[in-house]
């Protein structure tokens with residue numbers, strides 16, 4: 001044997017020894033995912049409502065896991081925690097709002113790269129269902145296993161996998177957001193007070209509800225129009241059982257919206273809504289852990305495809321409300337601001353040559369009444385809209401600055 005051959009053989013031996021010591025078996029991976037989800041979605045955490053002890057316990061658990069994985073603290077003052085204060089009104093009839101403090105948990109995988117990828121998932125849920133519950137029979141713990149212990153589980157898996165990988169051309173910032181369910185407060189705060197320079201951010205991946213992959217293995221991806229790179233890259237991901245269904249819009253009712261509005265390319269991964277959504281029965285027994293693993297590996301393959309691409313381009317998306325619009329006979333031709341937490345429905349954009357545009361309704365206006373229907377939030381707005389047919393005329397009341405204006409609309 002030549003000397004160089006012996007060296008190669010020795011290196012091979014060392015590599016396989018190293019691999020057998022560090023590689024996690026499929027069984028270990030599924031078990032880790034399950035441990036994270038079962039703890040976060042246990043009754044002990046009381047539904048993880050922002051500002052409660054349940055949220056605090058969840059924050060401590062995620063902090064411990066970030067430390068274990070070896071992420072660098074990137075919250076405030078050398079800790080993993082970024083606290084934020086917000087005012088929240090549980091009763092829309094009541095102007096008094098409650099001051100609360102939430103906590104984002106933030107850890108960095110620093111590869112010394114010029115750009116950083118943000119990977120996020122919210123860890124808060126709706127507690128005992130005082131706000132946002134679809135369960136009507138009194139206060140009960142809403143465990144939120146799919147929404148969104150599942151997203152946090154995938155986040156922790158990705159942090160560990162990226163730490164061990166050779167994908168070094170980006171840094172990775174992992175954020176477990178709080179305040180999502182009450183109005184995207186944690187992600188809005190991070191974008192306003194980022195702990196890294198936002199102009200270094202390459203793109204943001206958000207997992208919200210990734211625990212119910214169905215047997216046809218369809219993964220919904222929102223935000224596919226926020227960079228031209230996304231749709232070029234998806235077909236290059238081979239050897240995955242995942243089938244994707246993409247939607248262009250960069251806005252939606254989850255934390256990626258906050259980053260899209262800061263001109264950052266985003267994707268939101270989602271396995272679809274279900275009968276346990278925002279009910280006490282969103283439990284860990286119903287989670288598809290293999291599915292979570294398949295989604296996580298799909299995301300790793302996507303990240304690997306982009307490793308040497310440098311900073312990807314951002315594009316604004318058009319209204320992608322076909323899915324919601326399908327259940328309405330008419331539309332106003334506006335885009336709601338999903339991240340708005342105040343009373344009424346804030347208009348983010350007005351589309352040309354549609355009813356709202358014709359009635360001189362403008363971006364920044366807040367819809368507070370549609371016909372006789374008072375609009376306290378986006379759901380009231382949708383309900384209001386569903387009463388009308390094409391050709392109907394009604395009055396829409398909007399707030400513009402301090403004045404209230406009545407606008408006549410013809411659908």
Ligand SMILES: [Zn+2]
Pocket residue numbers: 122147148180208209254
């Ligand atoms: Zn959620």
